[in-house]
Amino acid sequence: MIVALPDSLATEKLGQALAQTLQPGMQVHLHGDLGAGKTTLIRALLRGLGVSGRIKSPTYTLVEPYEIARLPLHPQPQAQNQVELHPLSKIYLYHFDFYRFSDPREWLDAGFAEYFRADSVCFIEWPEKAANTLPQHDLSVSLNHASSAEYADFRTATLQAYSERGQGCLNHLHF
Ligand code: ADP
Numbered sequence: 643m644i645v646a647l648p649d650s651l652a653t654e655k656l657g658q659a660l661a662q663t664l665q666p667g668m669q670v671h672l673h674g675d676l677g678a679g680k681t682t683l684i685r686a687l688l689r690g691l692g693v694s695g696r697i698k699s700p701t702y703t704l705v706e707p708y709e710i711a712r713l714p715l716h717p718q719p720q721a722q723n724q725v726e727l728h729p730l731s732k733i734y735l736y737h738f739d740f741y742r743f744s745d746p747r748e749w750l751d752a753g754f755a756e757y758f759r760a761d762s763v764c765f766i767e768w769p770e771k772a773a774n775t776l777p778q779h780d781l782s783v784s785l786n787h788a789s790s791a792e793y794a795d796f797r798t799a800t801l802q803a804y805s806e807r808g809q810g811c812l813n814h815l816h817f
């Protein structure tokens with residue numbers, strides 16, 4: 643699925659629309675050059691999930707954690723190996739940025755494997771820095787500069803599903 647993002651506001655709207663489609667246990671990968679809009683999109687997504695307060699880029703901290711009471715949870719097909727969560731259990735959101743990693747196994751040494759759980763949703767900028775040592779992801783969003791003299795802020799987003807749940811997100815995405 644390819645969508646046009648003429649300005650930052652469009653990217654933020656995509657983030658908010660995506661927020662409505664997520665399920666616990668999912669992992670979303672964000673691709674794109676520096677300044678493509680990955681953090682802008684995730685910030686809007688986190689806001690859409692009800693995160694209040696400051697949302698800073700994890701450029702230096704590598705991960706920023708958030709807690710919410712529940713996901714918007716639109717009805718979606720149940721994935722086979724989906725773990726049933728207690729209705730009152732919190733959902734943990736983790737926003738990673740692996741840009742500064744020089745070795746793909748660094749995220750394992752950092753103890754990040756324990757962040758990937760049935761009660762968490764992980765958003766990862768620069769997953770390519772971890773090569774293929776990351777767990778299987780559900781969805782990827784690739785942001786590309788498509789600016790011209792006329793449209794300085796233009797980007798495109800290419801969304802691709804890698805699991806049944808990821809496909810469910812795209813099926814339920816209203817953008
Ligand atoms: P990244 O995390 O990919 O390095 P950021 O989201 O931190 O990128 O920065 C993107 C910058 O580009 C922001 O300053 C944002 O305001 C600007 N921008 C301009 N047009 C867009 C667009 N269409 N989508 C997202 N950001 C845009």
Ligand code: MG
Binds near residue numbers: 680681699739767
């Ligand atoms: Mg960023």
